[in-house]
Amino acid sequence: MNLIRTVQHLKLLIPALLIGAGLTQSVAAASATRWYSLQQLEQGRTLFLQHCAVCHGPRAEGTSNWQQPDANGHYPPPPLNGSAHAWHHDLPLLQRTIREGGQKLGGQMPPFAQLLDAPQIDSVIAYFQSQWPDEVYQKWSGKFSAGDTLPSIDDLARLLNKKPDLAYLKQRLQGVEIGTPILSPVKQLYQIQFNDKYLYLTEDGQYAIIGEMIDLKNGANLSKQK
Ligand code: HEC
Structure with a gap:
């Protein structure tokens, strides 16, 4: 960058x-x-x-x-x-x-x-x-x-250069291909794509949220903007 x-x-x-x-x-x-x-x-x-x-x-x-x-x-x-x-x-x-x-x-x-x-x-x-x-x-x-x-x-x-630790995620998703984490629009949350889903991972890699990120103020779907 x-x-x-x-x-x-x-x-x-x-x-x-x-x-x-x-x-x-x-x-x-x-x-x-x-x-x-x-x-x-x-x-x-x-x-x-x-x-x-x-x-x-x-x-x-x-x-x-x-x-x-x-x-x-x-x-x-x-x-x-x-x-x-x-x-x-x-x-x-x-x-x-x-x-x-x-x-x-x-x-x-x-x-x-x-x-x-x-x-x-x-x-x-x-x-x-x-x-x-x-x-x-x-x-x-x-x-x-x-x-x-x-x-x-x-x-x-x-x-x-900080990236979340993917060890737990890989453990859970054994064998599933996951993309490279990118910093999401929300600080401290990283977005990762796998198949057609979006996953959000906390910085320490311990917690994941699956779904789409919507900016409620203006209705934009931030998951699909990349
Ligand atoms: C080899 C090409 C090159 C030379 C020589 C160079 N620069 Fe740059 N400069 C860049 C590039 C490319 C960027 C954009 C940031 C980056 O890629 O590192 C930049 C960015 C900058 C910025 C930040 C601009 C901004 O919008 O914030 C400043 C200030 C700057 N240069 C000043 C200088 C000064 C003063 C000199 C001479 C002492 C100099 N540069 C010499 C290529 C150069």
């Missing part, structure tokens, strides 16, 4: 950090309401063209088909110019995405921790944020409030 989408899903679990903490207060006249200076912006442009433009485009416009996964389920580099999702992430998450890349979470972006130090990473963020229209920047800067720290990437990866 793609880092960004994943993180967006997990975002529900992630209380955001206060943005701007620890960043320089110097602000250029040209970008009076933004956190970065003109100097950071210029350094960031050079670094972005050198390291990021090859995938994200020189003006951070990304690829036009960025919402279409390829044959291997990988998403192309998204725009970072305010037209996609980057602005839903607070500064610590953007910094970490650039430091660690997306590979640990099944994505394609390489890590930059060996190539760019923290101030340089801040400057490339300044550069692609300079492509954001003011209203997007304003929404971004009002979006996050003080809270806990980000869970580590390893914790996120573990959460994603």
